[in-house]
Amino acid sequence: MRAADRRQVLVACAACALAIIVLLLLSEGLLDHDIWRSADRDAFYPLGHYNTTPHMAATVAILSIWGPFSCWRCFDPLVRRYMAGCFMLFAGWMLVVIVKYAVVWDPAVELLWYCFYVPILLVPMLCVFTAFRAAGVDGRPAVVRCRRALLAINALLLVVVFTNGIHHAVFSFGATDPDWYENYEYAPLYYAVYAMAVGQFVAFFALLFANAYRQLRGAIVTVSLICALAVVYGLAYVLRVPFFFSGNFSLSYTWFVCVAIELCFDFGIIPAFAHYGRLFQTLPMDVKVFSLSAERGDGPVYATFQAGPVSPQGRSCVEACATGPVRLISDVTPDVVYHAQRVSGGITLVTEDISAISSRRRVLEQRHAALRSSCALLEQERLMRERLRKQESERALYDEVDQSISEALGRARELMCQVEGLPGDEAVFKLTIAKMLISYCKRKGGIVLARRSDCDFEREKLQLIVGELVTDLQTAGVSCGALVETGEMIPVDAVSVLYDCLYDFSIASLYCVDPVLMMYFSDYSDGAIEMRLALSTGELRNLAESEEMQELRVLLDGRDVAYRLTGEEGSLVLVVVVRKER
Numbered sequence: 150m151r152a153a154d155r156r157q158v159l160v161a162c163a164a165c166a167l168a169i170i171v172l173l174l175l176s177e178g179l180l181d182h183d184i185w186r187s188a189d190r191d192a193f194y195p196l197g198h199y200n201t202t203p204h205m206a207a208t209v210a211i212l213s214i215w216g217p218f219s220c221w222r223c224f225d226p227l228v229r230r231y232m233a234g235c236f237m238l239f240a241g242w243m244l245v246v247i248v249k250y251a252v253v254w255d256p257a258v259e260l261l262w263y264c265f266y267v268p269i270l271l272v273p274m275l276c277v278f279t280a281f282r283a284a285g286v287d288g289r290p291a292v293v294r295c296r297r298a299l300l301a302i303n304a305l306l307l308v309v310v311f312t313n314g315i316h317h318a319v320f321s322f323g324a325t326d327p328d329w330y331e332n333y334e335y336a337p338l339y340y341a342v343y344a345m346a347v348g349q350f351v352a353f354f355a356l357l358f359a360n361a362y363r364q365l366r367g368a369i370v371t372v373s374l375i376c377a378l379a380v381v382y383g384l385a386y387v388l389r390v391p392f393f394f395s396g397n398f399s400l401s402y403t404w405f406v407c408v409a410i411e412l413c414f415d416f417g418i419i420p421a422f423a424h425y426g427r428l429f430q431t432l433p434m435d436v437k438v439f440s441l442s443a444e445r446g447d448g449p450v451y452a453t454f455q456a457g458p459v460s461p462q463g464r465s466c467v468e469a470c471a472t473g474p475v476r477l478i479s480d481v482t483p484d485v486v487y488h489a490q491r492v493s494g495g496i497t498l499v500t501e502d503i504s505a506i507s508s509r510r511r512v513l514e515q516r517h518a519a520l521r522s523s524c525a526l527l528e529q530e531r532l533m534r535e536r537l538r539k540q541e542s543e544r545a546l547y548d549e550v551d552q553s554i555s556e557a558l559g560r561a562r563e564l565m566c567q568v569e570g571l572p573g574d575e576a577v578f579k580l581t582i583a584k585m586l587i588s589y590c591k592r593k594g595g596i597v598l599a600r601r602s603d604c605d606f607e608r609e610k611l612q613l614i615v616g617e618l619v620t621d622l623q624t625a626g627v628s629c630g631a632l633v634e635t636g637e638m639i640p641v642d643a644v645s646v647l648y649d650c651l652y653d654f655s656i657a658s659l660y661c662v663d664p665v666l667m668m669y670f671s672d673y674s675d676g677a678i679e680m681r682l683a684l685s686t687g688e689l690r691n692l693a694e695s696e697e698m699q700e701l702r703v704l705l706d707g708r709d710v711a712y713r714l715t716g717e718e719g720s721l722v723l724v725v726v727v728r729k730e731r
Contacts, residue, residue, distance in 0.1 A: 201397040202250075205243040208403060212240045215407075222414060227282050231275045232419075235410065238268035238275075239403045246399045259314060265399060266310045266342060270303045272406060273349035280356035283419055299349070306342050335387065343387065350376055357418050372412045379405035430454055435500040438492075439467055450495065457500065463487050467498050483507070581625045582659060588621055589652045596645050606639045614648070615668060622655055622666060631668040639678060643727045646710055647680055650725045653704045654682050663687040673726050682723040 216236030223229040242265065249261035278296060281287040287296075313319040319342065322333035354373040379402065386398050413419040429436070435456045437449035448459065462479040469475045470489040477487040484504035490497055592614060606614075612633040622629040651668070658664045665685045673679040698714065698721065705712050711726045 201400055202247055205247050205397070205400055208400060209240050209243045212236050212243070212407075215411075216240070219411070219414060223419070225282060227287070228279050228419065231279045231282070232410070234275050235272050235406070238272055239407065242268045242399055242403065246397070260311075263311050263313065267307060269346050269402070270306060270342065270349075273346050273353065274299050274303050276353040276410075277349050277356070279419060280353045280360075284356055284360035286360075302345065306338075306345060309338055310342065339387075343383070347380055347383075350380070357413075369416075369418055372409050372416070372418065375405065375409050375412070379409075435502075437463075437498045437500075439496045439498065441495060449498070459498075460485075460500075463489075463498055463500060467496055470496050578659075582656060585621060585625065585652070585656055585659070588617075589648075592617070592648065593645070596641055596648065606641065606644045608633055608635045611635065611639060611644065611670065614644075615651075615670070618651065618655060619668070622658075625659060626664075627655075627658055628663075628665040629668070630666075631670075633670045635670055635672055635678060637672060637729075640729055643678060643729050646727050647678070647725065650705060650710060650712070650723075651680065651682070653701055654684070654723055657698060657701045658684050661686040661688060677726050677728045680723075680725045680727070682725075684721040684723075686719055688719055 216233065219236070220229045220233045223232055245261050245264045249258060252258050252261065277299065278287070281292055281296070286292050309316075310319050318336050318338040320333045320339065321336045354369060354376065358369045358373075382401060382405070383398070410419070429451065430453055432453045433455060434453060436453045437456050437459065438451040439448075440450050449456070460482070462477060462482060462485070466475050466477045466487040466489040469477075470491055474488070474490040477489075479485070479487075484502065484507050486501040486503055488497075488499040488501065595614075612631075615631045615633060619629045619631050647670075655666065658666050661684065663686055667683045669681040669683075671679050671681075698716070702714060705714070705725075713722075713724045715722050
C-alpha cells in the first residue's frame with residue numbers, strides 16, 4: 150500500500166475513534182444539548198428491552214480495526230478502494246443509527262433515517278464492482294456501461310428516498326403523528342429499493358460463481374447461503390414479523406455482509422495476499438524463498454509443499470546470486486537444474502527436476518544420430534541415382550544423336566548418288582539438301598559435346614545455332630528470319646529435340662516454291678520452351694495436306710514433343726512445346 154493510502158486509512162480510523170469517544174461521552178450525559186434526549190442508555194433505542202447501542206459502538210471499533218486490515222490484504226488497488234468504501238459506509242451507518250435514536254428533532258430524525266439507505270444501496274453496488282474487478286472484465290465497454298447504469302439507478306433511488314417527505318412514495322406516514330417513526334407504512338418504491346439491493350447481491354455472487362475455478366464454487370455457495378439468510382431476515386423485517394422487527398436491522402445487516410466479505414477473503418474468492426500465499430505453497434514446483442541473510446547459511450523462509458531439503462549445490466547457487474540471476478547444473482546431479490534470483494527482500498531458489506527431459510533428450514539424440522546416418526545413406530543413394538540417371542540420359546542422347554546422324558548421312562549418300570545424270574537445277578537442289586543434312590550432323594555432334602561438358606544452352610548460344618541455320622537456309626534460297634527470347638538456361642536434351650524439329654521443318658520448306666520461313670523461340674509456362682515456325686509460299690495448294698508435310702508429321706510423331714501443325718493455301722504454322730526437364 151502506498152504511503153498516501155496508509156495516511157488516508159489512518160485518518161479514517163482516527164475519525165472513527167473520535168466519533169466513538171464523542172458518543173460515549175454523550176451516552177454519559179457529558180455533552181448535553183437541547184436536541185438530545187436523556188443520557189439514560191435505555192433511551193438510546195426505542196425498544197428499551199433491546200438496547201443495542203453498546204453493540205453498535207463496539208461494531209464501529211471493530212470496523213475501524215478490521216477494515217484497514219482487510220484492505221491491506223487486497224493487493225489490487227481498485228478492490229482495496231471498494232472494500233474501504235464498504236467498511237466506511239458500515240461504520241458511518243452505525244454512527245448514524247446511534248445518533249438517530251438520540252435526536253429528538255423530527256427533521257433530523259427523518260434525515261438520519263433516510264441516510265440508512267445509502268449503505269443499503271451502495272454497499273452491494275461496491276460488491277458488484279469488486280466482482281467485476283475480480284473477474285478481470287471491468288475494462289470491457291459493456292461492463293463500463295453497466296457500472297454507469299448501476300451508479301445512475303442507485304443515485305436515482307437515493308434521491309427518491311431523501312425526497313420522501315415530498316411524495317411519500319417510499320414511506321407513508323402522517324406528519325402530525327407524534328409516533329410517526331413507528332407508525333409508518335411501506336410505499337411501492339420501497340420495494341424497488343429493496344429489490345435493487347437484493348438484486349445487486351445476487352449479481353455479486355453470480356459473477357463470482359461464473360468466473361471462479363471449480364474448487365472455489367463450493368465456497369461461493371457457502372457464502373451465498375449466509376447472504377440468503379440475510380435476505381430472509383430483511384424480508385421478515387419488512388413484513389414486521391415480531392421477533393425480527395424487534396431487532397436492530399442496521400446492526401444485523403452490517404454483520405451479515407461483513408462476515409460474507411471476510412469469508413470471501415478467506416476462501417480466496419476475492420483476490421487477497423493470504424489467498425496467494427496458499428497458492429504459493431500449493432505450486433507444483435520445488436520453490437524456496439530465502440532471506441537476504443541466507444548467504445550466511447540460513448534456511449528458507451517460505452517453501453512450497455513439494456520443496457525438498459536444501460542441497461549443497463542449491464546453497465552454492467543461492468550464495469552466487471549476489472551479482473545477478475544464476476542457473477546451475479552440477480556434475481553431481483546432472484538431472485537437476487537450480488535457478489536462483491534476487492527478489493524484493495530475499496532470494497528465490499527453484500529446483501527443477503529435468504530427469505524426464507534428459508531421458509527424452511538422450512532418446513532424441515539417438516534418434517537424431519540414426520536419422521543422420523539414414524540421411525547420409527539416402528544422400529549417397531540420391532547421388533548414385535542422379536549419376537545413373539545422368540549416364541542413362543547421356544546414353545539415350547548419344548544413341549539418339551548417333552541414330553539421327555546415321556539417318557542423315559544415309560539420306561545424304563542417297564542424294565549424292567542421285568545427282569549423277571540429273572539436270573543442273575535438280576542436281577543443285579539435291580546437293581543443297583545434302584549440305585543441310587551434313588550441317589545438321591555437325592551441329593548434333595556439337596550437342597553431344599555440350600552434354601559431355603555439362604553445359605546447358607543459354608539464349609546467346611541458342612541464338613548462334615539458329616543464326617547458322619538461318620544463314621544456311623538463306624543460301625539455299627529460303628527467305629528466313631529468327632527471334633530468340635528465352636530467359637533461362639535450356640537443357641541440352643530439350644535443345645536436341647527442338648533442333649530435330651527445326652531441321653525437319655526447314656528441310657521440308659525447301660520443297661516449297663518461294664518459301665519464307667520465320668522462327669520464334671520463347672519461354673512457355675510450366676517449365677517448358679515454345680518454338681513457333683511460320684512458313685508462307687507462293688503456292689495455292691494447302692501445304693498441310695502436302696506429301697512433304699505428311700512426312701513431317703510422321704517425323705514429329707516420333708519426337709517426344711507436343712506440337713500443332715496447321716495450314717491453309719500458301720501458309721503453314723508449326724508450334725512445338727518441349728519440356729525443359731526431361
